[in-house]
Amino acid sequence: QQPVQSPQAVILREGEDAVINCSSSKALYSVHWYRQKHGEAPVFLMILLKGGEQKGHDKISASFNEKKQQSSLYLTASQLSYSGTYFCGTEVGSGWGKLQFGAGTQVVVTP
């Protein structure tokens, strides 16, 4: 079952903040976040395990609400390098690392 991401796209000016949401209809064991730039492979950002962990990667952080089966990715004080498509990947139960990805959120950061 694929997770649902929102919004589909967001346009930011440098320095602005954004939130990307990822939700699942099933109980989640973990949530991964990846960023993919045009024509390149997805690159890992962070993993969140059930327990409500909030992790950070530079000025990008994320939270995981296990009860709501939701995760949010926070882009703070965005930089031009943050442009790309962000995917959440979810692992249901303790499913041996079977990772299903959402449709992605395209982020464009302008000067």
Added chain:
Amino acid sequence: EAGVAQSPRYKIIEKRQSVAFWCNPISGHATLYWYQQILGQGPKLLIQFQNNGVVDDSQLPKDRFSAERLKGVDSTLKIQPAKLEDSAVYLCASSLVAGEKLFFGSGTQLSVL
């Protein structure tokens, strides 16, 4: 550290032809994944290996797609016969153990004409 290697980088074939993709994961990585990414969509899991055994292939169209991971290292994904809707980027990824972060290869872009 060498990354995940994939070849070929691009492939153009006509429908009903067959094609094969190759992946060499990062040394020591037990888990290997094949994903299909259609333009504008998220990667869709086709098959997951743990060493040389299949963990999940529930979304692999088994009437035309096959994959193997001999000796728990390299893997090949084959499509026979190809259809127009198979046009996509095929991504191989590996992780040290199941559930840890994935390292993706550059992918193979397949165009079926």
